[in-house]
Amino acid sequence: MATTPINLTVMQKAAPTATRPVLLQATKVCKAFDLPDGKGIFTVLQDINLTIYEGEFVALLGKSGSGKSTLLRILAGLIPPSSGLVVSSGKPVEGPNPDVAMVFQSFALLPWLTVQENVELGLKAQGVPREERRRRALQAIDRVGLDGFESAYPKELSGGMKQRVGLARAFVMQPSLLFMDEPFSGLDVLTAENLRSEVADLWAAGNFPARSVLLVTHNIDDAVLLADRVLILGANPGRVRGEVRIDLPRPRERTMPGYEQIKDAIYLAMTNPEADVQQLVAGIDRRMEKRFPPLPHARIGGVSGLLELVDERGGAYEVAELAGELHIDADDLWHFLDAARLLGFAEVHNGRVSLTPAGHAFVEADILESKELFRRQALERVPLVRFIANTLKGSKRAEMDAEFFLDVLDEHFPADEAQRQLETAVEWGRYAELFEYDADRNRLRLPEESLADAPA
Numbered sequence: 001m002a003t004t005p006i007n008l009t010v011m012q013k014a015a016p017t018a019t020r021p022v023l024l025q026a027t028k029v030c031k032a033f034d035l036p037d038g039k040g041i042f043t044v045l046q047d048i049n050l051t052i053y054e055g056e057f058v059a060l061l062g063k064s065g066s067g068k069s070t071l072l073r074i075l076a077g078l079i080p081p082s083s084g085l086v087v088s089s090g091k092p093v094e095g096p097n098p099d100v101a102m103v104f105q106s107f108a109l110l111p112w113l114t115v116q117e118n119v120e121l122g123l124k125a126q127g128v129p130r131e132e133r134r135r136r137a138l139q140a141i142d143r144v145g146l147d148g149f150e151s152a153y154p155k156e157l158s159g160g161m162k163q164r165v166g167l168a169r170a171f172v173m174q175p176s177l178l179f180m181d182e183p184f185s186g187l188d189v190l191t192a193e194n195l196r197s198e199v200a201d202l203w204a205a206g207n208f209p210a211r212s213v214l215l216v217t218h219n220i221d222d223a224v225l226l227a228d229r230v231l232i233l234g235a236n237p238g239r240v241r242g243e244v245r246i247d248l249p250r251p252r253e254r255t256m257p258g259y260e261q262i263k264d265a266i267y268l269a270m271t272n273p274e275a276d277v278q279q280l281v282a283g284i285d286r287r288m289e290k291r292f293p294p295l296p297h298a299r300i301g302g303v304s305g306l307l308e309l310v311d312e313r314g315g316a317y318e319v320a321e322l323a324g325e326l327h328i329d330a331d332d333l334w335h336f337l338d339a340a341r342l343l344g345f346a347e348v349h350n351g352r353v354s355l356t357p358a359g360h361a362f363v364e365a366d367i368l369e370s371k372e373l374f375r376r377q378a379l380e381r382v383p384l385v386r387f388i389a390n391t392l393k394g395s396k397r398a399e400m401d402a403e404f405f406l407d408v409l410d411e412h413f414p415a416d417e418a419q420r421q422l423e424t425a426v427e428w429g430r431y432a433e434l435f436e437y438d439a440d441r442n443r444l445r446l447p448e449e450s451l452a453d454a455p456a
Ligand SMILES: Nc1ncnc2c1ncn2[C@@H]1O[C@H](COP(=O)(O)OP(=O)(O)OP(=O)(O)O)[C@@H](O)[C@H]1O
Pocket: 033, 034, 044, 062, 063, 064, 065, 066, 067, 068, 069, 070, 071, 218
């Protein structure tokens, strides 16, 4: 696994791009449709807030039906929101947004017009004089690699070429904002790949015919290969769950360090609708830095038994003698010792184990205090326990599928070990009363009584 530091951050609160001018801003945008026969309303989008800054490429990633196209249409002023506000270049959007040019999945070309005429349409509507129209259309057609096809009709073109016309038609407008609604998903894989990398190259070259881009897609590769920021849209109703910044250098390759990790993080977010994107990406960050050191498989009862024994012997003891005293084999003893060290309760030097002040306090305390001490040490010193507790805390229902955590651990450990790591973490978490495991539903959850004052 690559160890190059990767700048993968979530920015729901702080926005480094915030110093750039804002091109478009949506505030608390909601959209509901009436159900047929007066059966109430169907809320597609709920409280969407998003900002598009000058010079950035933003991807909006969501599953089918999450409301991506609806949101794009609202931002483009093609349909009104039910409530909320869209402001583009400082002006409220109340009809077709003049800052936006759109590329559709379905190409949407007029079959009775040539390539050139299709590309000129928007300029014609703007009243641009004929000669200028011609010149700009030829330039846009050239830019998308359709030089020589100016007088062809759409039916003579392949899908990939049709979408090039779709791009040229948007490029020719030189819009502030280019919107693309799944522009590659109507194409075969190879054609989509070619067109995507041409768009990426144009963007990287710095002379893109739009100032900012909003790309709607359900394809994670599209997002990671093209975007500076990925907005993850949740469904039912659609809402922005979080943002992932992608600071990979351009031109981008799937093989570059960090690519897979970012893709995995987004994949985990997409496949775990309840997960908090911010917590999740922070967790993946830690994982990439290999900060999930393996937990020793030790029961806390065993660890505290060992600490008590050492305490009884004046706080220090020969490791070799301990094994005999405790009637356990050396491997198990080392698990206990490793756990005690990881938790900061004991140290081992020159074959002697000694208690730390925290370890001494732990064995001397009553049951409630010792649990509190254990909880504190575990949160502070055991990343996996902290990750689980924080993820649960950030999840909507304060519970998550155990499979989610196994998925995260699977990246780091062989399958059986991932399972054992999770079991150990659950055992420790339960002892600390940080979280518990519901075996019937295979879910981890915060304990009832901690919901009020969950861990930081
Ligand atoms: N005019 C409409 N009247 C009623 N329902 C609508 C209307 N337009 C969209 N919807 C519903 O809103 C939901 C979101 O649709 P939308 O097309 O925005 O999703 P999407 O994320 O673009 O999906 P896809 O990935 O399939 O393109 C869907 O359930 C759709 O049926």
